[in-house]
Amino acid sequence: MSVQTFAELGLSDDVLESLQKMGFEAPTAIQAQTIPLLLNGHDVLGQAQTGTGKTAAFAIPAIEKTDASLNEVQVLIQCPTRELAIQVTGEIQKLSSYTGGLRVVPVYGGQHISHQIKAINRGAQIVVGTPGRTIDHLKRGTLKLNHLSMVIFDEADEMLNMGFREDMEEILTYKDQARRVQMLMFSATVPKPIREIMKRFMVDPVSITIERSPVTTPDIRQYVVEVRDSVRVEGIARLMDVNNYKLGLIFCNTKVATEEVSQQLQSRGYSSEILNGDLSQGQRDKVMHKFRSGYIDLLIATDVAARGIDVDDVDVVFNYDIPQDPEQYVHRIGRTGRAGKSGTAYTFASGRRMRSIKFIERITKSAIESVRMPSLKDVKESRMTLQLTELGEVLAKGGLKPYIEQVEALSEISYSSVEIAAALLKMRMETLEKNRSDFNEDTDFSPEPDYREDRKFKKGKKNRDKGRKKGKGDFVDSRDDSNMQTLRFNVGRSDKVRPGDLVGAIAGESGIPGYTIGHIDIQSNFSFVDVPSDKVSLIIDKMGKAQIRKKKLKVKPA
Template identity: 35%
Template sequence: MDFSALALSPPLLQVLQELEFPTATPIQAQSIPVLLKGKDLVGQAKTGSGKTAAFSLPILQRIQLQHRRLQALVLCPTRELCTQVAGELRRLGRRLPGLQVLVLAGGQPVRPQVNALEKGAHVAVGTPGRILDLLQRESLDTRQLATVVLDEADRMLDMGFREDMERILGATPPTRQTVLFSATFPPDIEKLSRAFQKQPTRVTVVDEEAAPDIQQLCYTCAPEEKTAVLLRILRQYQPTSAIVFCNLKATVVELTRALVEAGVSADGLQGDLEQIDRDRVMAKFRNHSIRVLIATDVAGRGIDVEALDAVINFDLPSQSEPYVHRIGRTGRAGRRGLAISLATPSDEHKVETIEHDTKVQLERASVETLPPAGSARGASLESAWETLLIFAGRKDKMRPGDILGALTGEAGGLSASDVGKIEIHDHLAYVAVARRLVNVALQRLRDGRIKGRKQRIERVR
């Protein structure tokens, strides 16, 4: 269905045209007309189905820009997902003058968020814990809320946020529109819907496309051999971008240290990291300054990276659903994906459960076929890129073009092909630079100016 058939406002249609969104996805075509009428909705769709735009466009259409007060609240399970959703709202709403979208997530100081709320905002995207904290501080005024969205509601329930979600919904006006998006529909979601929604429309989008083409391999080895086997797997398959999943935070820390010591371009993501460190790791992974990201399921939620070559299960999950969720990050956009699992002899029951539930037989592969430990075969697992951190961001009016111009202009002297992804945050910016030129780029940026001003710049390790 074409977006022009969905009764969206001219500014939104203009942005969709500029972003080259030609037609609505099934979840968008079915959800947007319902949401524009102000009705409650339960949407069941997988990640990557376009659900963020499905609820963002109706929110943006109904915002009264002249009233700088909170009119819509989106709850997400993780900080990363909050940032993604807020980014999409800002992108789709860029033709709406004065639109204010706030991220209210834990892991960051609460005071700046309180100050931002005092200045007024139209939309807030937050994690349940921080939203509840702000409600208890009486810093969050919910009286004018017209819409509340629970994004990835099943994940929030899995993470133990049920009580928080119920308390937050209980603190919002009974006249609100309540929108619930979930990849699965367990009984708890049904219960939540019955308690807090008014005759919701149910929209379910079954993947009409063929299942993603993912080669699923399984290597069996002893527990003490897993790290060595993982290194051999990385040397064999040479992924430019891979996520390695572990079940425990401690494993993430140990494995990250072991891979880095072995010369692999890697970093870890686990729940104890401060937000600034999580942002740093994710920026490096997105811009390919690190090739391997090691994460737990909780830390890995909300991570959506384009063109992921491989997903490796260093530890197999106990249930099939996390397995499916993990491997679904590879094999997108028509590319063949690769999912590799390391199984110890005692993991056989896990493998059988996954095969039974997914109705897919994992391809048993032999460790003997991998390059031997210490082999030069497959060469380096370092990255061709490094990241520079600039201490100025969106709130300082910094734009990607300013950074690119400083690096490739007369003072910088780099060619555009030596500059990779540029990522702008509120008060920071990350830029990938060819590793062989990183010292030159760092010195020239420090000696020169960006937007006519000297900026503090650091190399991200």
């Protein structure tokens, strides 16, 4: 019997509440198989690719088995890159947001080691690191593993490829040899060195491999659009307008994302609705009726909620988030191109997530073509072409005599028929522009770079840490937006603030368009928001009179 809900895995109420808050509805295959084994104390080797939900598969048991009252390192997680270490840290912090007293500290090269030492000394129970910096701490004695109960190697084969085998084995020698330490390795492949590490350090390990049935894609045009996360919604809007799609389906991995995407699209003038697990059957039926009838442009759904959608006229599918499994990808794009019609699917990706695209291509045996984001000029030319096409259809239908008489009367006074027709076309175009909010002409669509751990910094990459202090719970944004500046707001997760709240407050008080606001990073008691540099003074001034969730705002440069 397959596991349908996280509650069936016997998780604590605190973790279940965090999962619900994050919008996760059902465990993936790797989560359903791995979590029970780890909770029961088994050593595990999990063969799983990136994008299958494996982070939560080890993060949830790590949280459940950690004693938050003991201020000692109990779980050690190793990642091949600093980027992945930061990502895993953030995921654990979200999953443990209702678990009081649990502290997670990332340790990686490129950040001053003194900050990490202070964070560990404050009492970290879970440390997420890269091999090089972890060994540095172990040799200094600033990281002690006397109370270690679980060690996890994520992307173990990638660590081997980067030359970390000796580091992996050395780390394991620092644990209390008389103490039973549970061990987990996740790896896409299982080469001989990994088998040797298993034989030496693991006790009766259980191997898990997610078996995949043959996956093929239907005859659908498939594209990947490499852009940074903060402009995905603008990307959807431009692609909709340039191609004149009438009906589109957007897939997100979480319920929270569906709400945020819908809010942003509605602010741009698109009619959209949400389909996620929070809807009752009655609400779901109403939304689907609107979608089938064409009353809405875009339906935004999670994979679980989208089960059973059968609409023949879907022009395009957008993968706002990369699906967690190639089979999910096939199910998603299969919603378009039905009833003998052609279909199109776009997937947004950047940085190391392009590896997931390559994996999907390999498993599905299909080519996903890379396309550029349409320019503002492309959008305007497409809109003009559409209006001229519709004008030709009206001319072909005839029945214009009453209108011709009015134009002739006007042309006898002062204007030619051509000038009058041009004025009417201008009016039509301006009405269309009002219904679709203006795009940001200065938007930087270039994807985030992929930084690798324990490799020398390049001088041109140093800006990713600029302007933001690192510390407990901080997220390092790897973008370099020269026209943006980061502001610090005095509200965070503890105030139940969401990105939409911050965008709405800033746009509502200052009058700047919501789409010009960049990356938003919400921490426990404060938030970072990237805004246009030339609007900083205006935003700080206007926010002094604003409130979010009944809390008076205090805003300053980060």
